[in-house]
Amino acid sequence: MEKEYFVQYSDQSIINSFSFPKDVFASISIGMTDITNDLIISLVQKMFGLPVFFVLNSMIFGYEKETLISNNIPFFEFSSDGAVIKVDSTEKLHLISKLAEELVSNGLSVFIFHGNDLSEQDLIPPKHWMDKPLVFENLDVNKLETFVDIEEVGFTIFTKSSLFDSPEKIPNYIPNDYLLNIDSSDI
Template sequence: MKKEYFVQYSDQSIINSFDFPKDNFVSITVGISEITHDLITSLVQKMFRLPIFFVLESMIFGYKKETLIENKVPFYEFSSDGAIIKVDSIEKLELVSGLAEVLVNNGLSVFIFHGEGIVEQDLIPSRRWNKPIKFNNVDINKVETFVDVYEVGFTIFSKSDLFNSPGKIPHYIPNHYLLDINSSDI
């Protein structure tokens, strides 16, 4: 049985949870009951060309950091358990997508950035209680698309015409998921 998902324009509360120029980006939310590494890998491969950047705010007590080190995947460490990983190969994508799956299924967010001229050090998130998430150093003009992946789906913030409406997103979702047309803005 295929898992269902829905695609909608994002609610204002989701848009407001990030501090960046909202008029430059279209925001689309996809609700899926289970995030898997093959979903993340497929989305990235279909939506972007490499390199992309994964921002892991927390890696659950260093366990994931050890996995990166053991597999010789370089990363930029920005806190005791936060890392930014430049993914420039399919092998890295498979490994990092697996790590991202574990994190999001444990209630943590993973951010994916795509654009030209982005560097790891600029993607450090700033999260404070009751304030929007900020990426203080990122040049928003260099970001083409930003994806917030969480336990029950993901939100795409994009300047690209490829992802600017809910009707375009199902082309990027693997075929083993079924679109719930009645709950979608299509």
């Protein structure tokens, strides 16, 4: 059975929850209930390529940090349990996507950043992710092309890229085992 998703321009409350220039970044929301590591891998490979940066606000189970260390994956630790990870190989992408899927399925957000000359220190989130709008104080938005906020119920894309800056373009990047619900989409 195919899984459904919908694609819409983001609601103003979502747009306002992040401190990105609204006249520069398009904001598209994709709703779905089955965020898998295969979906994350497919999105990264189809939309961006490597490298990308994953920001894990919390590694709540403890084994995430151990998994990174045991697999020799360098990461920038910005809090007692938060990490920024540069993913520059398919092996890392598979491992980090699996960790991201587990965190998202447990109600946490995971961020993916793609751009030019980004570094781990650029992507340190504020101490309190609940404060809105969320501001990445070290981030030069001129370096950022796309930011993805992945949550349990879908994901939001903030992008400058003309390749996926409207709901009509997003289905090209979603795996074929997901079925577009046209009635609920801005298409």
